[in-house]
Amino acid sequence: MKRSLKAAYLTAVYGFLYLPLLVLIAFSFNDSKFLVSWKGFSLRWYASLAGNSSLLDAALRSLALAASSATAATLIGALAAIALKRYRFAGRKALSASLYVVTVSPDIVMGISLLILFITLNLPLGFLTLFLSHVTFCLPFVTITILARLSGMDQSLIEAAADLGAGEYAIFRLVILPIAMPAVMAGWLLSFTLSLDDVIVSFFVTGPSFEILPLKIYSMVRLGVKPEVNALCAVMFAITLMVVGATQLLMKEKR
Amino acid sequence: METSSPPCIELERVSKSYGDLTVIHDLSLRIHDGEFLTFLGPSGCGKTTILRLLAGFERPTTGRLRIRGQDVTGEPPNRRAVNTVFQSYALFPHMTVFENAAFGLRMRRKSKEEIRVRVEEALRAVKMLSFAGRRPSQLSGGQQQRAAIARAIVNKPAALLLDEPLSALDAKLRKEVQLELKELRRKLGITFVFVTHDQEEAFSMSDRVAVINHGVIEQIDAPNVIYETPKNLFVARFVGEINVFDGVAVSQNGKVLDARVEGRPCRLNAGERRYAPGQKIKTLLRPEDIRLEKANGETPDGLFGVVADTVYKGMTIDLIIETDGGKKISATEFFNEDAPEAMFEKGERVRVDWVEDWEVVLPDDGA
Numbered sequence: 001m002k003r004s005l006k007a008a009y010l011t012a013v014y015g016f017l018y019l020p021l022l023v024l025i026a027f028s029f030n031d032s033k034f035l036v037s038w039k040g041f042s043l044r045w046y047a048s049l050a051g052n053s054s055l056l057d058a059a060l061r062s063l064a065l066a067a068s069s070a071t072a073a074t075l076i077g078a079l080a081a082i083a084l085k086r087y088r089f090a091g092r093k094a095l096s097a098s099l100y101v102v103t104v105s106p107d108i109v110m111g112i113s114l115l116i117l118f119i120t121l122n123l124p125l126g127f128l129t130l131f132l133s134h135v136t137f138c139l140p141f142v143t144i145t146i147l148a149r150l151s152g153m154d155q156s157l158i159e160a161a162a163d164l165g166a167g168e169y170a171i172f173r174l175v176i177l178p179i180a181m182p183a184v185m186a187g188w189l190l191s192f193t194l195s196l197d198d199v200i201v202s203f204f205v206t207g208p209s210f211e212i213l214p215l216k217i218y219s220m221v222r223l224g225v226k227p228e229v230n231a232l233c234a235v236m237f238a239i240t241l242m243v244v245g246a247t248q249l250l251m252k253e254k255r
Numbered sequence: 256m257e258t259s260s261p262p263c264i265e266l267e268r269v270s271k272s273y274g275d276l277t278v279i280h281d282l283s284l285r286i287h288d289g290e291f292l293t294f295l296g297p298s299g300c301g302k303t304t305i306l307r308l309l310a311g312f313e314r315p316t317t318g319r320l321r322i323r324g325q326d327v328t329g330e331p332p333n334r335r336a337v338n339t340v341f342q343s344y345a346l347f348p349h350m351t352v353f354e355n356a357a358f359g360l361r362m363r364r365k366s367k368e369e370i371r372v373r374v375e376e377a378l379r380a381v382k383m384l385s386f387a388g389r390r391p392s393q394l395s396g397g398q399q400q401r402a403a404i405a406r407a408i409v410n411k412p413a414a415l416l417l418d419e420p421l422s423a424l425d426a427k428l429r430k431e432v433q434l435e436l437k438e439l440r441r442k443l444g445i446t447f448v449f450v451t452h453d454q455e456e457a458f459s460m461s462d463r464v465a466v467i468n469h470g471v472i473e474q475i476d477a478p479n480v481i482y483e484t485p486k487n488l489f490v491a492r493f494v495g496e497i498n499v500f501d502g503v504a505v506s507q508n509g510k511v512l513d514a515r516v517e518g519r520p521c522r523l524n525a526g527e528r529r530y531a532p533g534q535k536i537k538t539l540l541r542p543e544d545i546r547l548e549k550a551n552g553e554t555p556d557g558l559f560g561v562v563a564d565t566v567y568k569g570m571t572i573d574l575i576i577e578t579d580g581g582k583k584i585s586a587t588e589f590f591n592e593d594a595p596e597a598m599f600e601k602g603e604r605v606r607v608d609w610v611e612d613w614e615v616v617l618p619d620d621g622a
Contacts, residue, residue, distance in 0.1 A: 154343055154345055156341045156342075156343055156345040157345050157347060157348075159310075159312050159332070159339075159341070159345065160339070160341060160345035160346075160347075160406075161347075161358070162311075162312075162331065162332040162333050163310055163311075163312075163332045163333070163337075163338055163339045164333075164338065164358045164359035164362055164406070164407075164410065165333045165359055165362035165363055165410075166333055166358075166362050167333055170362060174347075174358075175347060178349045179348065179349060
């Protein structure tokens with residue numbers, strides 16, 4: 001009795017989490033123009049997706065943007081986390097507190113303020129402004145993730161390395177970085193997904209010349225969801241799964 | 256025993272403060288080459304700070320610090336010829352035992368071949384060669400500690416600094432490692448500077464022990480000297496159990512001091528100290544130096560008491576005596592199997608005496 005209750009509870013939780021995804025994937029194979037009725041298995045939406053170059057271009061742009069901004073945010077964030085952990089300098093507390101402010105400030109405020117900034121600076125809206133914005137909102141998440149990992153690190157490891165003759169750079173490269181690595185990768189993945197599905201900030205800071213996927217989908221569904229979008233979402237979900245799986249595997253091998 | 260070559264480590268009037276708080280006061284000390292010196296003291300006494308000053312993790316507020324005659328006061332840890340074994344071992348978790356041990360040599364840009372030879376030698380010295388390929392997480396506490404020692408000694412430092420390295424081990428393992436450390440020191444001839452709060456550990460390994468309290472060396476001597484002739488009440492109480500009798504000096508003639516101890520006239524050995532008539536004194540006696548005899552009414556003089564409790568310890572018996580003045584004394588007697596009737600029983604009335612000349616007399620400093 002108790003056991004079946006537990007099983008039911010678990011099923012409900014997982015159902016709630018994954019059923020929408022399963023429905024989406026299932027309907028991406030639906031041979032019907034409409035979302036609600038099932039007309040048999042078909043790959044026609046995948047075929048039509050392959051032919052829809054504007055949608056694919058947007059997807060590629062989004063992936064490139066996500067990869068580049070995640071990489072930049074991770075590089076800066078890792079250095080920031082190490083600096084916050086390792087050194088004492090003027091403004092350290094303020095810097096650390098400002099990280100949390102960015103994570104909780106509403107996207108809409110961020111989008112508008114960045115837009116005003118770019119207009120003031122006379123920057124043309126496009127890839128560059130999107131890149132800068134995405135780096136900005138990803139940065140605190142990376143920094144906090146890595147900082148958490150470094151806080152759990154035994155401080156005497158750094159002292160031990162110095163004691164054994166390591167200078168600042170050797171300590172960074174041989175001790176701090178390898179220990180922080182899982183968090184660095186987690187931070188990159190987090191940034192990648194944050195960037196990939198951001199709508200609100202991107203909406204403000206992009207220009208007509210540079211259309212990215214979330215905004216493209218957003219404009220498409222205003223005229224009703226096309227099954228093509230289902231197919232695209234299924235493909236992106238598969239890509240995400242593969243990336244996560246690959247990282248898990250890499251981490252396991254490292255241990 | 257002053258030699259012409261400089262001491263291994265020399266501290267000259269070193270003090271260390273954090274803001275208003277001074278943790279080390281004007282400390283001067285020479286550590287000889289090949290010596291096993293232990294800093295012994297209660298937690299918070301500053302003993303670990305001294306070690307961190309030697310390693311270079313902290314800079315002294317004032318004073319100079321020399322290693323092998325060279326002034327290293329302002330040098331960072333990576334430019335000092337000493338290595339530390341940390342309390343937490345601080346092994347690099349992402350490296351194997353071999354890589355951990357090779358770290359210092361890699362930093363000194365030694366050739367691959369030299370690194371291999373020296374690391375293997377160091378791992379063999381601590382019996383860890385067969386674990387060279389393991390990660391620290393796959394080792395027991397004792398093995399991690401050996402790996403940490405190997406990582407330090409492979410660099411052939413002028414001195415090895417050990418910060419309570421045995422505190423995480425269980426009692427039996429700790430005894431074993433104590434003996435092994437002693438043996439290792441003999442083999443390597445490296446100076447060992449050890450920090451502990453455990454008196455037994457300090458005594459069983461060290462050539463000299465420095466008893467630290469509130470950032471000051473209270474006494475620095477060979478273990479037996481510290482135990483037998485403590486310089487003050489703090490040292491006396493910190494190293495082992497001791498009975499303290501209150502008294503007043505009456506008259507002194509050379510080393511012979513006539514005094515009243517616990518209200519009774521006594522003749523004491525005052526050593527080199529001089530006491531003015533009427534000065535308050537303390538007379539210290541280790542439990543094993545106390546002698547008891549059954550009170551039979553024929554000897555009216557002396558200190559009398561009642562056996563309040565007996566604690567059987569196998570080879571010895573600890574007796575708690577409550578004197579007529581209400582003071583609790585502990586005395587250790589060897590168990591006499593040939594004459595069990597000579598043993599004392601609870602409630603028995605006894606006369607308390609001690610082995611002549613084994614008492615330590617100190618001025619009453621109010622402690």
